[in-house]
Amino acid sequence: MAPRPLEITDLLWSFDAGGQPVAVAKAAVVGRLTALGQRRAARIVSAFPAPDGILDPGYVAALGLRVHCELQRLGEELQFARRVAALLSPIVGTIRLHGPGPVRIVDVGCGLGFVLRAMAASSALGAGVELVGVDLNPFLIAEASRLAEQEGLACRFEQGDAFGPELAVQDGARCVIISSGFVHHLPEPGLPEFFAAQARLRVAAFAHWDIAPCLWSTFGAWVYHYARMREPVSRHDGVLSARRAYSAARLQMAAQTGAPGYGIQVMEGSHWHPRALDVLRPVVGTLL
Amino acid sequence: MTPAVAVTLLALALLDGALAGFRASLGRTGLINHRKSDYQAARRGTGLAGVLLTPVITAACIGLLAHPALLGQYARAGKAMLEVYGPYALLMLTALAFYTALNWRLKYLASALILGPFTLLRPVITILGGALGLAQANDPAVAVLAGLSVIAVLMVEPLAGRVWYARN
Numbered sequence: 001m002a003p004r005p006l007e008i009t010d011l012l013w014s015f016d017a018g019g020q021p022v023a024v025a026k027a028a029v030v031g032r033l034t035a036l037g038q039r040r041a042a043r044i045v046s047a048f049p050a051p052d053g054i055l056d057p058g059y060v061a062a063l064g065l066r067v068h069c070e071l072q073r074l075g076e077e078l079q080f081a082r083r084v085a086a087l088l089s090p091i092v093g094t095i096r097l098h099g100p101g102p103v104r105i106v107d108v109g110c111g112l113g114f115v116l117r118a119m120a121a122s123s124a125l126g127a128g129v130e131l132v133g134v135d136l137n138p139f140l141i142a143e144a145s146r147l148a149e150q151e152g153l154a155c156r157f158e159q160g161d162a163f164g165p166e167l168a169v170q171d172g173a174r175c176v177i178i179s180s181g182f183v184h185h186l187p188e189p190g191l192p193e194f195f196a197a198q199a200r201l202r203v204a205a206f207a208h209w210d211i212a213p214c215l216w217s218t219f220g221a222w223v224y225h226y227a228r229m230r231e232p233v234s235r236h237d238g239v240l241s242a243r244r245a246y247s248a249a250r251l252q253m254a255a256q257t258g259a260p261g262y263g264i265q266v267m268e269g270s271h272w273h274p275r276a277l278d279v280l281r282p283v284v285g286t287l288l
Numbered sequence: 289m290t291p292a293v294a295v296t297l298l299a300l301a302l303l304d305g306a307l308a309g310f311r312a313s314l315g316r317t318g319l320i321n322h323r324k325s326d327y328q329a330a331r332r333g334t335g336l337a338g339v340l341l342t343p344v345i346t347a348a349c350i351g352l353l354a355h356p357a358l359l360g361q362y363a364r365a366g367k368a369m370l371e372v373y374g375p376y377a378l379l380m381l382t383a384l385a386f387y388t389a390l391n392w393r394l395k396y397l398a399s400a401l402i403l404g405p406f407t408l409l410r411p412v413i414t415i416l417g418g419a420l421g422l423a424q425a426n427d428p429a430v431a432v433l434a435g436l437s438v439i440a441v442l443m444v445e446p447l448a449g450r451v452w453y454a455r456n
Binding site for chain 1: 311314315316317318319320321392393394395396397399400404405407408449
């Protein structure tokens with residue numbers, strides 16, 4: 001099987017066990033992309049400033065923020081936070097029936113935390129819901145926290161690994177773990193463990209939205225990322241993410257393997273016509 | 289150029305400027321509530337389009353005062369441009385109306401089917417209208433002004449982005 005192509009943003013940041021950024025050599029990034037035949041991606045990275053061969057951390061951090069701000073724009077246009085809230089609302093309602101206390105929504109790989117901040121701004125899930133975002137990238141977490149504070153939104157963000165969500169989960173029975181546009185960043189062998197990490201915490205449910213791969217979604221991603229995005233990295237990674245996304249069958253199998261105690265459903269429709277409204281579809285797991 | 293054609297073209301250019309300014313501002317701050325800055329961006333885009341088109345309009349006025357016989361050339365070029373820009377504007381305004389009117393679950397349809405793809409095609413359509421205007425103008429001065437107006441319109445979004453919204 002041919003190796004999966006890489007997104008540029010997957011290679012620009014590296015963090016040590018303590019969550020601190022590690023220097024990334026430009027030649028190494030360009031080399032990996034070239035080896036995979038991704039010449040355009042290699043050209044994009046070649047233009048990045050790299051004093052002494054190390055990618056300029058300030059430049060890369062600022063680039064990451066710009067890329068995520070652009071991504072947020074697409075999410076807004078898609079009404080994505082509302083779609084997430086619409087799916088979560090009955091799940092949260094069911095958890096509330098089991099007893100008093102807050103319900104927690106944990107967004108892993110949250111980036112700038114757009115989904116959580118938008119849900120906090122609209123109070124879409126009602127009172128008594130805690131919104132916690134987790135991301136490995138400390139720059140994104142700092143910016144998400146700053147934005148939430150600036151707009152007075154009731155949500156918080158912590159630096160952490162999507163494979164270790166326990167840092168944000170106190171009571172699994174009253175917690176739902178979500179992500180959006182994140183799962184395709186994981187290597188395929190790691191998928192079952194991603195779901196297993198959530199199953200071990202006995203969370204009430206999980207719901208992970210990602211692109212449904214098909215010809216339509218790749219074409220749509222191309223049109224949209226060239227119409228709406230400015231950064232070459234956003235355009236490259238946006239289109240590639242549609243190509244790299246996992247099929248419903250793979251997600252179903254990975255979720256069933258990693259979280260056997262959960263009822264799993266990939267909420268995906270037909271591929272034979274463009275599915276403009278469910279560009280991102282969730283794999284949903286509910287504790288049986 | 290009849291006043292109606294001139295006024296319609298100018299109105300479309302300013303409307304396009306407003307939307308270009310709006311697009312230039314989007315996806316910059318990460319804030320959830322950005323309605324105020326959206327309106328500000330639209331105002332900036334309109335103003336910038338006006339500023340960029342002022343030399344073209346001034347030159348056309350001076351040219352017409354000096355050579356009133358060129359009025360027919362301007363009219364032909366303007367009408368040719370309007371034949372391209374008019375339907376495009378109508379399509380986009382209809383899609384915007386649908387986007388506003390549809391409920392939140394469906395409004396992305398207007399974006400996915402019309403607003404997104406046709407924003408991608410906007411430079412091509414702008415150049416096509418200018419080329420038709422240019423082809424209709426038998427006078428070099430009219431042709432140059434048609435070309436400059438296209439350049440002015442296409443410059444609004446990148447210039448607004450660079451002047452007001454660049455983030456390093």
